[in-house]
Every structure is written in structure tokens, then in C-alpha cells.
Amino acid sequence: MVDGAELREALERWFGFPTFRPSQEAIVRDVLGGRDVFALLPTGGGKSLCYQLPAVLTPGLTVVVSPLIALMKDQVDALTTAGIAATYLNSALDYDEQRRRADALHAGAYKLLYV
Known part of the structure; x- marks a missing residue:
């Protein structure tokens, strides 16, 4: 603790x-x-x-369920600026970007995932 x-x-x-x-x-x-x-x-x-x-x-990944795409982006931008590995997956991303982020997610690249 x-x-x-x-x-x-x-x-x-x-x-x-x-x-x-x-x-x-x-x-x-x-x-x-x-x-x-x-x-x-x-x-x-x-x-x-x-x-x-x-x-x-x-350790591990924290998954955050967010109802607003704009809020996801704002949160991830702020976390990234602070040096915290975070991303989001939503319908605003094209397939290739979703795939890239999913691959990085499976590789353990993120601490937080917003969906």
C-alpha cells in the first residue's frame, strides 16, 4: 500500500x-x-x-468507458502531455488507426484506454 x-x-x-x-x-x-x-x-x-x-x-491497463468522444480526446491529450501512455478507441478513428492502436494495446503500450 x-x-x-x-x-x-x-x-x-x-x-x-x-x-x-x-x-x-x-x-x-x-x-x-x-x-x-x-x-x-x-x-x-x-x-x-x-x-x-x-x-x-x-500494473496493467485501466479501461474507462466514456460517453463523449470529445471528452475521450481531451483526457487522452492531457494524459499524454503528462507523460502517461493513454489512448482511445471510438468511431471517429478510421480502421487503420483503430488497428494500429489495438496492436499497441495488445503490446502493452498503454496504461489507460478510453472507449
């Missing part, structure tokens, strides 16, 4: 924030502890970080 100082260090390293917003740290701790979590936060409350930070800190 990651202690509070390590969590805050990872938060700043990957996302540039010195502190968590209300409830974020407890949610992230529960996710990292393997517990099921339902987090109801307001718009702008930092919900995305509650799954993105655990994705960075744990």
Missing part, C-alpha cells in the same frame, strides 16, 4: 497538483486497496484523477 507522502508525490509528479481536492485521497486509497468505490463528486471535483492516479500506480 502507498502511504500519504508517496501518494502526494505521485499526484504532483504526474498531475502537477501539490494536494488532493476534498475526498480524492480517500477515494484513491480505497481504489488502490482493491475496494469497490462509488464516488459522487461535483462537476470539476476531480473525478478523473480518482481513477487516473491509481492507473499510473498499478
Whole structure:
């Protein structure tokens, strides 16, 4: 388990924030502890970080189901800028690009996949 100082260090390293917003740290701790979590936060409350930070800190792939193509792109762009390997697969991509991303996904190139 990651202690509070390590969590805050990872938060700043990957996302540039010195502190968590209300409830974020407890949610992230529960996710990292393997517990099921339902987090109801307001718009702008930092919900995305509650799954993105655990994705960075744990092995494997995190799959994010998103209803909006524009939101997928925005999230992936921000993660990529932060040095976090992320991609999306959706109907806006042509077949060749979908295939390229799927091949990279199978090769373990990504930490987060938005669908």
C-alpha cells in the first residue's frame, strides 16, 4: 500500500497538483486497496484523477468507458502531455488507426484506454 507522502508525490509528479481536492485521497486509497468505490463528486471535483492516479500506480491497463468522444480526446491529450501512455478507441478513428492502436494495446503500450 502507498502511504500519504508517496501518494502526494505521485499526484504532483504526474498531475502537477501539490494536494488532493476534498475526498480524492480517500477515494484513491480505497481504489488502490482493491475496494469497490462509488464516488459522487461535483462537476470539476476531480473525478478523473480518482481513477487516473491509481492507473499510473498499478500494473496493467485501466479501461474507462466514456460517453463523449470529445471528452475521450481531451483526457487522452492531457494524459499524454503528462507523460502517461493513454489512448482511445471510438468511431471517429478510421480502421487503420483503430488497428494500429489495438496492436499497441495488445503490446502493452498503454496504461489507460478510453472507449
